[in-house]
Amino acid sequence: MTDLISMTIAEARNGLANKSFTSLELTDAHLAAIEAARALNAFVLETPDKARAMARAIDAKIAKGEGGPLAGIPLGIKDLFATKDVRTTACSKILGNFVPPYESTVTSQLWRDGAVMLGKLNNDEFAMGSSNETSCFGPVVNPWRREGSNTSLVPGGSSGGSASAVAALLCMGATATDTGGSIRQPAAFTATVGVKPTYGRCSRWGIVAFASSLDQAGPIARTTRDAAILMRSMAGHDPKDTTSVDRAVPDYEAAIGKSVKGMKIGIPKEYRLDGMPAEVEKLWSEGAAWLKAAGAELVEISLPHTKYALPAYYIVAPAEASSNLARYDGVRYGLRVPGRSIGEMYENTRAEGFGDEVRRRVMIGTYVLSAGYYDAYYLRAQKVRTLIKKDFEDCFAKGVNAILTPATPSAAFGIGEKGGADPVEMYLNDIFTVTVNMAGLPGIAVPAGKDAQGLPLGLQLIGRPFDEETLFSLGEVVEQAAGRFTPARWW
Structure with missing residues (x-):
């Protein structure tokens, strides 16, 4: 079997x-x-x-x-x-x-x-x-x-x-x-x-x-x-x-x-982060070399608003979450924790029904959408989002077919190792990926190698809107060069 x-x-x-x-x-x-x-x-x-x-x-x-x-x-x-x-x-x-x-x-x-x-x-x-x-x-x-x-x-x-x-x-x-x-x-x-x-x-x-x-x-x-x-x-x-x-x-x-x-493959200089593990940097160079060997042309590109992507994302996403999750109130379906009034029933249901991270994001989102803060946070984040999208559009307008970046800043970490005292530590894992969502673009992560401890690392390819086909062609090149890995069975 x-x-x-x-x-x-x-x-x-x-x-x-x-x-x-x-x-x-x-x-x-x-x-x-x-x-x-x-x-x-x-x-x-x-x-x-x-x-x-x-x-x-x-x-x-x-x-x-x-x-x-x-x-x-x-x-x-x-x-x-x-x-x-x-x-x-x-x-x-x-x-x-x-x-x-x-x-x-x-x-x-x-x-x-x-x-x-x-x-x-x-x-x-x-x-x-x-x-x-x-x-x-x-x-x-x-x-x-x-x-x-x-x-x-x-x-x-x-x-x-x-x-x-x-x-x-x-x-x-x-x-x-x-x-x-x-x-x-x-x-x-x-x-x-x-x-x-x-x-x-x-x-x-x-x-x-x-x-x-x-x-x-x-x-x-x-x-x-x-x-x-x-x-x-x-x-x-x-x-x-x-x-x-x-x-x-x-x-x-x-x-x-x-x-x-x-094909022209863009290598964004803003993705070279301080403190990025040497093995992630090395893998990125290897991936670029594989694509070059397959006939692609490598060009250095600039996505200047990358550094604002993570903070802008963590305003836009919680704002939309707070609006979307308002429907979970214990009235129509799901959990209901009774209270002496409808207001108390809402409070009790949401306090017991949502976990810490969801509560944290709903509170951030409600705050950035509130009167007096909407312009300072949410509106500004949406303007930053427009600039991030324009960065990509400018690169694609210059004939770049796809962009090669690392998929994550590290390999997998231990359960309970990150984010306990500081949730922002966990948010930093999304540093290479959030720009793609902010700009509405397609992206693919392909296994490309392992770190010194034998854990898998991936490379990300970002494409033009609705050009997933190019990503599949390029992803296949990386996959063929890197080979496939499967975990040793222990469970």
Whole structure:
């Protein structure tokens, strides 16, 4: 059964088409792997009965030659995506045992194309976090460990369950969301491939909202090809989401293996941070050399407003969060803690239902939107955002096809190691990723090497709006040069 779970989506798709095995066999192998890996805490809800029923239905379709592009492929779904008749909590106590009567657009498209749901994956509460330690279900454990150490490491966040499950071979791919790096950072920490599409490329309908102008759904997979296969099913126009863009969805998989000769790759000087580990710097140079060897041209570029991105992000995102999370009041659904008045009931419910990090961000967001502070903070942050976007536009106008940067400032760290006394320490993990969300651009994180302790490190490629295909072509070059890594099994 091990070989059934160690295949890529592309390999499994061929095996299913050739009738080498059935979707039910593939699903059963993954369900057994999930059961054996509960120490990772990647899944917050397993749905074995639903998975087997979906697999049987797909097997019947495959037999008739009617299977879709993802026919029979078992996937994990981040607990931020509403799944009809299956509990969806955003990993927050405030949603309690909420069971949506509807399906998110992204997941409905995956089921339309024949995918199988194994269960719901752990994430930071309301996607607020960079380490998957804020979930009400407890932290996710990274399947990777430092050489010679048993210390439990974080898988990154907020899509830590998605990254951990894909890296540990518990599912063939997973849905994830990215507001400030929540797909790319966990992908880098677990040696998986994570894609944050252009804002508006994938529908946000039916995904629990954190910061509506920044959130974007995308895939986490084992290879760039697998990510491209998933992305094609996840993307597309949705009239139910007013920010969804009405553009044809290209065949992303066709971009894999395409020549990158003559492409201009920008290397931004502002991403060379003081105190950046030498191994991250070295990996960045290696990645640039691999792209150059494949025929790309390297050019130094400047993104002068980069230094303002993190502070501006941590004003815009909490402001939108405070507005989005106002709906969780104990009245309509989820947790309700009674009080002597409706005001007290609101207070009690929100105090008990939200965790520390969510409360912190809601308070920051409410403050920056309040009378007297709106202009000083929120409005100014939005102006900075415009300048960040313009920095990228200027580079692309000069013929730059994509930008190469590190994905994270370090490899995975231990659970409980960061952010305890100073939350800002945790926020600094997003330093290379938030600019992409602020500008609404696509980004991909690809495994590119390991640090001195044997932990994976990733490189990030940032593309022009709606040019994910170039990122897949370039990401494949890095992947081929670096090779693929899998964690040694200990769980």
